[in-house]
Amino acid sequence: MAWDKDKQLQGGKYTIEEVRRRGRFSITYLARNIQGNLVIIKTLDDVLIHQPGFQDLQESFVKEAVQLSSCKHPNIVKLLELPFLEDKLRCLALEYIDGEDLQRRSQNLLPEAKALKYIRQIGLALEVVHQNNLVHRDVKPANIMIRGGSSDAVLIDFGLARGFDYKKLSVSADQVAEPGYTPPELYSQTVEIGAYTDIYSLAATLYNLLTGQIPTNAKERLQNNTPLKEPQEWNPQISDKTNSAILRAMEMKCEKRPQSIQAWFDLLGLQPPSVVVDTGGDKLAKIQTRYAILAFWLGVAALVVTIVGIFTGIFGNEIKERFIKPSPQPTNTSVPNKP
Numbered sequence: 001m002a003w004d005k006d007k008q009l010q011g012g013k014y015t016i017e018e019v020r021r022r023g024r025f026s027i028t029y030l031a032r033n034i035q036g037n038l039v040i041i042k043t044l045d046d047v048l049i050h051q052p053g054f055q056d057l058q059e060s061f062v063k064e065a066v067q068l069s070s071c072k073h074p075n076i077v078k079l080l081e082l083p084f085l086e087d088k089l090r091c092l093a094l095e096y097i098d099g100e101d102l103q104r105r106s107q108n109l110l111p112e113a114k115a116l117k118y119i120r121q122i123g124l125a126l127e128v129v130h131q132n133n134l135v136h137r138d139v140k141p142a143n144i145m146i147r148g149g150s151s152d153a154v155l156i157d158f159g160l161a162r163g164f165d166y167k168k169l170s171v172s173a174d175q176v177a178e179p180g181y182t183p184p185e186l187y188s189q190t191v192e193i194g195a196y197t198d199i200y201s202l203a204a205t206l207y208n209l210l211t212g213q214i215p216t217n218a219k220e221r222l223q224n225n226t227p228l229k230e231p232q233e234w235n236p237q238i239s240d241k242t243n244s245a246i247l248r249a250m251e252m253k254c255e256k257r258p259q260s261i262q263a264w265f266d267l268l269g270l271q272p273p274s275v276v277v278d279t280g281g282d283k284l285a286k287i288q289t290r291y292a293i294l295a296f297w298l299g300v301a302a303l304v305v306t307i308v309g310i311f312t313g314i315f316g317n318e319i320k321e322r323f324i325k326p327s328p329q330p331t332n333t334s335v336p337n338k339p
Helices: 054-069 112-131 195-211 218-224 240-249 261-268 281-323
Strands: 014-022 026-033 038-044 079-086 089-095 099-101 144-147 153-155
Touching: 014 038, 038 054, 054 079, 054 089, 112 144, 112 153, 112 195, 112 261, 195 240, 195 261, 240 261
Parallel strands: none
Antiparallel strands: 014 026, 026 038, 038 089, 079 089, 099 144, 144 153
């Protein structure tokens, strides 16, 4: 059962405002901290407490939080503190993103340039995830927030750990999958996952943003050999390059997909971020400027000295006569001796 409004956590550090959404295993709350600022509190659903696999799920939940804390990027939601325990439930305190998710925005088709901008931001965030030897596993429009008043996309809500045995909770892989966005390897407990797993889901997200349609479920494609309808069939305005890149990233076989975010960006024609290397150039420029100013004034001083020298050489005698008067001869005031 979800917590009620005004429920206090950690002795009043957080106060529940409302239930924001319910997932397959978790509940997300909107709350306020002691300073009155909005935060997100995420917990496991307490209906799972008495199931045999609950403790394993708790450990997986904590593991995801620790992993998330290692991924520092402006387009990844921030973990405010390590998990804490409340009513036997592990809780995560997360940054509150004031905005709406892409699932709501995708109800209206996005222009290709805008959709690619969001995808590029999330792709760069996923690169950081992959560099930390992690896989998000739950990339979809509902897990991408757009900050209010900006065009910044933020990746939220990491999926549960790969090794968790869902059978302990009497659920199947189908129940934890997101139809249309989950790649085929996540329906299996044996197929290895990697960056290509998130690339499939990110491409499916782009498919949705540009067509307004959820792609054909990977399991249906696998079992019934159902083809994936090309994005351009839904929206002829999509460029050939983007259409082709989406299809390539949503190949059923992992090895046929791009193996890194940058490899997929290359297919999309997206430029890598410009890398600014600190070579001390700014400091060097400042030093050079200071030396230039110093050299200028030294030059001016030298010129003044030269002019003074020339002036003195030409008019030196006249200057002496006019301005340098000879010292007066001392007057003899002594009284001569009388004879």
